[in-house]
Amino acid sequence: MSSHSPQAVQVTTVAAAxxxxxxxxxxxxxxxxxxxxxxxxxxxxxxxxFLTRKLEDGFEKLQxxxxxxxxxxxxxxxxxxxxxxxxxxxxxxxxxxxxxxxYQQGRADMALLVAGFIIVIPAVVLVLLLALSxxxxxxxxxxxxxxxxxxxxxxxxxxxxEVFFIGVxxxxxxxxxxxxxxxxxxxxGYGAFSLLFVFALASLDRLQYWNELDRLAxxxxxx
Amino acid sequence: xxxxxxxxxxxxxxxxxxxxxDASAHRCxxxxxxxxxxxxxxxxxxxxxxxxxxxxxxxxxxxxxxxxDQLGSAEPSTILGGVVLLIDMGSVPIAAVIFIAxxxxxxxxxxxxxxxxxxxxxxRPSNPRQRTVMYRATELIGKWSMVDVFxxxxxxxxxxxxxxxxxxxGSAAVAFAGVVIVTILAAESFDxxxxxxxxxxxxx
Numbered sequence: 001m002s003s004h005s006p007q008a009v010q011v012t013t014v015a016a017a018x019x020x021x022x023x024x025x026x027x028x029x030x031x032x033x034x035x036x037x038x039x040x041x042x043x044x045x046x047x048x049x050f051l052t053r054k055l056e057d058g059f060e061k062l063q064x065x066x067x068x069x070x071x072x073x074x075x076x077x078x079x080x081x082x083x084x085x086x087x088x089x090x091x092x093x094x095x096x097x098x099x100x101x102x103y104q105q106g107r108a109d110m111a112l113l114v115a116g117f118i119i120v121i122p123a124v125v126l127v128l129l130l131a132l133s134x135x136x137x138x139x140x141x142x143x144x145x146x147x148x149x150x151x152x153x154x155x156x157x158x159x160x161x162e163v164f165f166i167g168v169x170x171x172x173x174x175x176x177x178x179x180x181x182x183x184x185x186x187x188x189g190y191g192a193f194s195l196l197f198v199f200a201l202a203s204l205d206r207l208q209y210w211n212e213l214d215r216l217a218x219x220x221x222x223x
Numbered sequence: 224x225x226x227x228x229x230x231x232x233x234x235x236x237x238x239x240x241x242x243x244x245d246a247s248a249h250r251c252x253x254x255x256x257x258x259x260x261x262x263x264x265x266x267x268x269x270x271x272x273x274x275x276x277x278x279x280x281x282x283x284x285x286x287x288x289x290x291x292d293q294l295g296s297a298e299p300s301t302i303l304g305g306v307v308l309l310i311d312m313g314s315v316p317i318a319a320v321i322f323i324a325x326x327x328x329x330x331x332x333x334x335x336x337x338x339x340x341x342x343x344x345x346x347r348p349s350n351p352r353q354r355t356v357m358y359r360a361t362e363l364i365g366k367w368s369m370v371d372v373f374x375x376x377x378x379x380x381x382x383x384x385x386x387x388x389x390x391x392x393g394s395a396a397v398a399f400a401g402v403v404i405v406t407i408l409a410a411e412s413f414d415x416x417x418x419x420x421x422x423x424x425x426x427x
Contacts, residue, residue, distance in 0.1 A: 021243055023229035023236035026355050027419040030227050030234075030243075047355040047419070082381055089384040098380035105379060107392045113400050114376045117369070150254055153239055160366050160373075166320075167373030173317045174309070174374065175382060210240040210253060 022207055024049055033207070052207040059133045059212070065200035066130035072196060073123055075189030082172075082187060086179035094186060095119065117160040122197055125159060128152040129200060136212055141220040145213060156201060161194040230420070235260040262414040270340055272409035276333060279401045287393035289375045295386075299393060302326065302371060324370040325399070332361045332368075332406050336413065343417050351422045358415045365407045372400045 020034030022042075026049040033042045033052055041053035055061070076095060083092040093101075099119075102111035128148055135145060168187070175181060229236050234243045235258050237251040244252050246260045262268075287299030300308060302325050309318035335357055342354060375396045382390040 022241055023234070023243060025236065025238070025241070026359065026415045027351075028228040028230055028236065028416045029419075030229055030232070047352050047415075049355065049359065082377070084381045084384070086384060087387060089387060091381060091383055093377075093381045098376060101380040101383070102376055102392065105392055107379075107397070109397050110372070110376060110392060110400070113397075114373065118373070146254055150239060150256065160369050163366055163369050164373045166367075167370045168377060170317055170320055170370060171374045171377040171381070173314055175378060177312065178382075178388070181381075207241045210242065214253065 022051055024051060053205050054208060055203060055205065058203050058205060058208060059136050061203035062129055062200055063133040063137060065196050065203060066126045066133065069126050069193050069196035069200055070123070070130070072189050072193035073119070073126070076186045076193050077119065079186040079189070080184035081190070082168075082184060083182045084175070084179055085182065092184075094184075095190065117158065118164040121155050122159040122161050122193075125152055125156050126197065126200065128155075129204065136216065139216065139219070141213075141216040149209070149213065153206070159197070161197045165191060165194045228419070228423070230260055230416075238262075261416060261420075262412060265412055265414040265417065266340055266344060268412040269336060269409050272405050272412060273333060273336055273340070276329075276402050276405040276409060279398050279405060280329065280333075283395050283399040283402050286395040286398065288371065288395040288399065289378065289393050290391040292389040292391060294388075297391075301395065302399070305371075321371055321374075324368050328364050328368045329402055329406060332365065332410070335361045336406070336409055339413060339418075343421070346421050351418045354418050355415050358410075358413065358418075361406075362410050365410055366403065368403045368406075369400065372396050372403070 020032050021030055022033055023030050024044040024047060027044060027047040029044060029046050031042065031044070031051060036042055036052070036054040038054055038056045042051040043049070044051055079094065080092045081094050081098070083090060095118075099111045099115040102108075102114065129152055132145060132149060132152065135142065168190075172181060172183075229243060230246070233246045235246040235248070236243055237254060237256055237258055239256040240251060240254040242251055242253040244258060246258075248258050250256065251258045284302055286301070288302050288305065290297050290299045292298075302321075306318050306322045306326070309315075309321065339354060339358055375390075375392055378390045379392045382388055
């Protein structure tokens with residue numbers, strides 16, 4: 001993938017309506033990114049912050065990753081995640097059980113945080129992104145798309161799917177010496193889900209997304 | 224000389240959808256989010272949240288993060304105690320992961336944000352690019368400190384062989400999750416564009 005530093009523009013007129021202008025989120029410098037081609041990304045020349053990346057097939061990718069991710073999350077929640085055996089005793093854990101176990105130990109606050117960060121928020125984000133990308137691919141525009149997009153963008157920064165998976169690996173090493181730990185089907189399901197979730201968000205570009213939504217709204221109002 | 228900034232053209236960039244709108248508008252015309260040319264009260268808000276994080280950081284390290292109950296004898300362990308235990312057991316790489324995620328990342332983040340606030344309030348014009356990169360690093364690494372909280376949750380759920388071996392969550396886990404959430408909010412309320420505004424003022 002080629003990297004492309006756009007020319008900083010000297011804006012002579014206030015052209016707020018031009019969709020090709022973007023201000024760097026870190027240093028406020030204005031750039032014209034209308035010349036970007038497929039696969040190219042624009043980086044701020046002054047502070048190095050990422051501006052936007054153009055992907056012609058971004059919405060199709062987003063849709064596929066969202067569907068696959070939701071399937072993997074369903075697998076991740078339905079089967080044993082890990083099981084622990086010692087002296088003839090065995091305890092099996094599924095992801096929903098992890099939350100209820102914390103709740104039963106009197107840690108409702110932790111149960112809420114963990115359930116939110118690793119299951120509820122990521123699942124809601126994927127469902128919303130799936131609905132939005134499907135509408136955009138089929139060139140449909142509805143008025144609910146703007147508030148739903150806002151919600152999805154707000155929620156996505158609070159998902160900690162990949163952090164949790166590293167936590168799982170750390171736990172494995174931590175208790176591996178105490179007893180036999182068996183990896184279940186859900187472990188692989190959730191692992192695949194965390195990868196697909198990262199891929200889904202990587203194919204979603206803020207600026208390109210909103211510009212596309214603007215275009216759809218224009219087409220819709222012209223009809 | 225680089226080009227114009229949005230502020231110099233009386234434009235404000237929406238933090239959610241990146242739309243450029245007239246700076247006098249209160250709401251983004253495209254997505255409806257509150258529109259600010261610069262985040263309002265950014266320095267005070269960041270500092271207030273940082274102080275909250277420092278306060279929460281004390282119980283997070285003093286109280287036990289988890290209690291191992293083996294054959295009826297309960298043994299509480301703190302974050303640092305857990306790291307020492309892991310080194311004793313010989314799992315140095317895992318000790319390093321926990322140490323980096325639970326001690327170095329939150330402390331480094333607090334120090335970096337305090338430094339950024341201090342440098343902005345002093346109006347220090349040097350190295351704006353370096354400070355912007357520092358800010359973005361604090362934004363990126365923020366949520367990785369949650370690793371230890373997740374490890375405790377997994378161990379609590381997995382290891383409950385009643386009478387033989389049970390792991391219970393300690394109060395430090397919630398305090399530590401609080402530190403992580405509050406520092407994420409603190410990083411979010413800081414506005415790196417102020418660094419560049421000061422740079423431009425000294426250039427003129």
